[in-house]
Amino acid sequence: SYELTQGPSVSVSPGQTASITCSGDKLGDKYVCWYQQKPGQSPVLVIYQDSMRPPGIPERFSGSNSGNTATLTISGTQAMDEADYYCQSWDSNTHVVFGGGTRLTVL
């Protein structure tokens, strides 16, 4: 089965850039989505098709995907961005696969 691997945690200072990675075999050949989940809340789609933002998602959220790694980048990180972030893609049978999640801490 296809697997997506995320690091457990990332820390960033307010105003700095946070990078959260997601790795999988030939991930760059697939589309990747990213979800933000704040404590006690449902996930929110923040990036689709590797780098597209849904309406209402701030421009400081961006994404890229190449080779075996997709990256979610948050520029000018704010305290409100502290959350768990999950990557998501599809396996060879177009079934959804989630990464294990990365906790972003804004120190």
Added chain:
Amino acid sequence: EVQLVESGGGLVQPGGSLRLSCSASGFTFSNSAMHWVRQAPGKGLEYVSVIDTNENSTYYADSVKGRFTISRDNSKNTLYLQMSSLRTEDTALYYCVKNFALGGMDVWGQGTTVIVSS
């Protein structure tokens, strides 16, 4: 407003059954594939199942295959998840989620909690 509201969760003994429902509003339900995603306490997101617009195609994660059945009633704008032979490891918050045509899942319900315990 686009909204998904789950119901039907609760406490059930191992081996028991439960049916979750998800009422959709604010969008054309019959035009959207729909998903169930669950999250065990303190854990990450786990994909459970998907159904296409007309129930012609469904998929289940290996962990629930043969025990869970996804269905929908487009006339009632409602998604269902029939769960049987429940195990303690099925304990989780179950989210109903709308498929996003451009990729991913763009609307999530608030979730309904299923606890499997004796």
